[in-house]
Amino acid sequence: MDYFIGIDGGGTKTAFTLYDENANVLDQIVLPSCHVLQTSKDQAIEILKQGVMTVLPDSVANDHVYIGCGLAGYGNDATLRKEIESRVAESFQGMHYRIANDAQIGLLGALEGSEGIFVIAGTGSMGLSYQNGQFKRVGGWGYTLGDEGSAYWLAKQLLQEYTKQVDGRKPRTALVDVLKNTCDLEDDYDIISFVNTKLANKRDHIASLAPIVYQLAQEDHDLAALEIYAKLAEELSSLIHSLAKDFNHPVHVSYTGGVWKGLSFIRPYLTLDDNVHLCAPKHDPCYGAYLLAKQLKDNRS
Known part of the structure; x- marks a missing residue:
């Protein structure tokens, strides 16, 4: 045997x-x-x-x-x-x-084992296609050059949104208080030392903040969080479009990674061609x- x-x-x-x-x-x-x-x-x-x-x-x-x-x-x-x-x-x-x-x-x-496209959105991100026995990748350049749509990218969007809301450059939503409570911050500006010291400004540590975006969208229907998901969907759509161009027949797209936990907030903003079909792994x-x-x-x- x-x-x-x-x-x-x-x-x-x-x-x-x-x-x-x-x-x-x-x-x-x-x-x-x-x-x-x-x-x-x-x-x-x-x-x-x-x-x-x-x-x-x-x-x-x-x-x-x-x-x-x-x-x-x-x-x-x-x-x-x-x-x-x-x-x-x-x-x-x-x-x-x-x-x-x-x-x-x-x-x-x-x-x-079938042909199609696979999108990874975990700590990092990349797209991969399989056709005629060959693999092709897009994205996956690492967090300093790319990894758009990844958990790290999502967390960076969250932190940047926080700073803009604190400054008054954008309308204040529940995002500021939720992030402060989650990170146990007393002052708005404590976020600087939190990221640089407690998170050691490391990719995987910063990426661990990404679930806060999902929490804000799920529990508070926070408009800023939904905006972030819309931008994320645009980045993931770009990976899919780049690979889908090689297929002249209907193609299935599957996925993996913690970011996809927010699929219900990502899916409405994905711009997929009629011959591209998203499917669970x-x-x-x-x-x-x-x-x-x-x-x-x-x-x-």
């Missing part, structure tokens, strides 16, 4: 799911991140080996194991790709494996990695 392992290795965790030939889930485990920029080579190898050995039944021959591995950082940087390939090769000796980017397995899982990224592993076996047969 052959076994298939789908691995989703992102910036916060590494998830392993064991499947049989018919995509039935046999076992799962979640371990710490093995991200190439966050772990040493030895740490990453230990995590990858531990995950595989934990989910596999005892006494399975390596030749009967097929692994699809989606890892963050496995992109256009040749140095990082080489380092990741070295780590994976040492982790899965004697097993059949295929490496992809974590965004690619996210798309394959969300669209069940069908499966998780591990399933997308399973499809890679299954394809690997089929190609060997």
